[in-house]
Amino acid sequence: MGRLLFNPGPTEVREEVLKAQVKPMISHRGKEFQTLYEGIIEKTKRVLNTKNHVVIFTSSATGVMEGTIRNCVKERALGTACGSFSERWFKLVGECDKEGDVISVEWGQAIKPEMIDEKLKTGKYDTILVTYNETSTGVLNPIPEIGEVMKKYPDVIFAVDAVSAMVGAPLKIEEWGIDVVFASVQKCFALPPGLTVTVISEKAYERAKTVKGRGHYFDFVAYIKKYEESKETPATPAVSLLYAIDFQLDRILNEGIENRIKKHQEMSKISQEWAIKREFGMFPEKGYWSPTVSVINNPKGYSIPDLNKQLEAKGYRIANGYGKLKDITFRIGHMGDLTPQETKGLFEAIDEIWGLK
Ligand SMILES: Cc1ncc(COP(=O)(O)O)c(C=O)c1O
Missing domain, CATH: 3.90.1150.10 (Aspartate Aminotransferase, domain 1)
Structure with a gap:
């Protein structure tokens, strides 16, 4: 049964989506791949109603959580911990050898916009890390209201983990002023794990260009440049999973x-x-x-x-x-x-x- x-x-992956992976292998250097990847990027922009840069990383979201810190944090990050995944994201700040502080609330509570305002007023932070949907506690944090607060701090990068929210909860990337937002695809995209859809604003891209030690595999600048030059990715992508996301994006567009x-x-x-x-x-x-x-x-x-x-x-x-x-x-x-x-x-x-x- x-x-x-x-x-x-x-989460559940439908049989037709699983089957979409099964196609002949292609080289990721060539026209066939470029057409596939460009199609995926354009459809993702339509699904998410965004004009920002889109990158599909071959990794689960933890890689991009780390990448966001490496690409965006210059001096000091502000984390927001309200459960296991948001705690982990802040822990990565230290693990990436960066400085930071954290707002912590009891598990089950949400992060409130005024808590963030209070901290950002000090002028100590250049990046904030907020988890939209904390999967360990079932809390949906008030990202639109936090976005309102962020308008007072235009130099601060607003990074959002939308792992268990993207294409399942409302997400207005530009309207809410989000600079980096990502989701691995084994949640609301209903795909096998292995990819992370990442949306990067011009502001975050410009910031990344000024940050040292971005690393290699998750270097936002390298991915955006490579796409602009050739519609390809710098390293070998998971082509079979790209077939599946291409198919699933069509299904999501059809569903609306x-x-x-x-x-x-x-x-x-x-x-x-x-x-x-x-x-x-x-x-x-x-x-x-x-x-x-x-x-x-x-x-x-x-x-x-x-x-x-x-x-x-x-x-x-x-x-x-x-x-x-x-x-x-x-x-x-x-x-x-x-x-x-x-x-x-x-x-x-x-x-x-x-x-x-
Ligand atoms: C909110 C949230 N952030 C981050 C992660 C980590 O994502 P991944 O397992 O794709 O690396 C998860 C995983 O469940 C999550 O729910």
């Missing part, structure tokens, strides 16, 4: 980005209503519940590994809580190509297993 993957990444975002909202509503009705409760602070991943409290201490064993037989899989939230919460990733109908089916199966009806 097939199984629907309700993990908050990797607004419809896709609406579908994610519907799926999150189904999860949230279930959690409330069954008296589990949502883990994150009210008002910041994610449209792509629901982190649900587990007050009765149900075993999630046991649940998954039984769900498996019914054709589903979900995820346990992340890190320190393991066993006290569980996570439903309702993203990508999954549908509201399938989400309802999942909760019916959970009800049946736990005898909740």
Whole structure:
């Protein structure tokens, strides 16, 4: 029996998308590749409604989290930690041998714009790192409101991790003043892992040109220049995955980005209503519940590994809580190509297993 993957990444990949990878190999130096890659860049710009530079890195998002720091941070970065992935991003600042400070809130709380304003007022920072959707806690941080604050600081690079949000939650890159934003494709793009879609503003590109020690594999300047010169990438790309993203971008354009975002909202509503009705409760602070991943409290201490064993037989899989939230919460990733109908089916199966009806 097939199984629907309700993990908050990797998420369900449809068979036709998997099959799109299976095409004859081509050289990444030549016309055929250039046409493929240029098509992908142009479609990504249409899907994301942006005129900024687009790069598809052959890497999961962690590589680009590191790359963003290496390319953008000149003197000092400001991190914003509200869960495991945002904590990791700030940790990379030190690991890249750069200086920085961090705003930290309790897991489950959101980063508020005034917290950022307070810090940026000091004039100490040239880059801020914000996680749009914190996948470990299910918090969607208020990026549009943070973008309003950022208008007061035009010299600061606004970098956003949209790993579990891009093409699942609203994203207005230029309107919100975002300079770098990226997402690995095993989340809302519903593709096999291995690529990271990255959007870089002119301001971030100009900044990168002035930063020393950008490294090689994630050098934004090298990627943008190579694309402008030849529509190619500096190093060997994952051509089979590019076939898949090319196919999937067409599917997303056909579906319509607004419809896709609406579908994610519907799926999150189904999860949230279930959690409330069954008296589990949502883990994150009210008002910041994610449209792509629901982190649900587990007050009765149900075993999630046991649940998954039984769900498996019914054709589903979900995820346990992340890190320190393991066993006290569980996570439903309702993203990508999954549908509201399938989400309802999942909760019916959970009800049946736990005898909740
Ligand atoms: C919000 C967020 N940021 C970063 C990452 C790391 O991305 P990757 O596993 O693609 O390197 C993840 C992975 O789940 C994530 O959810």
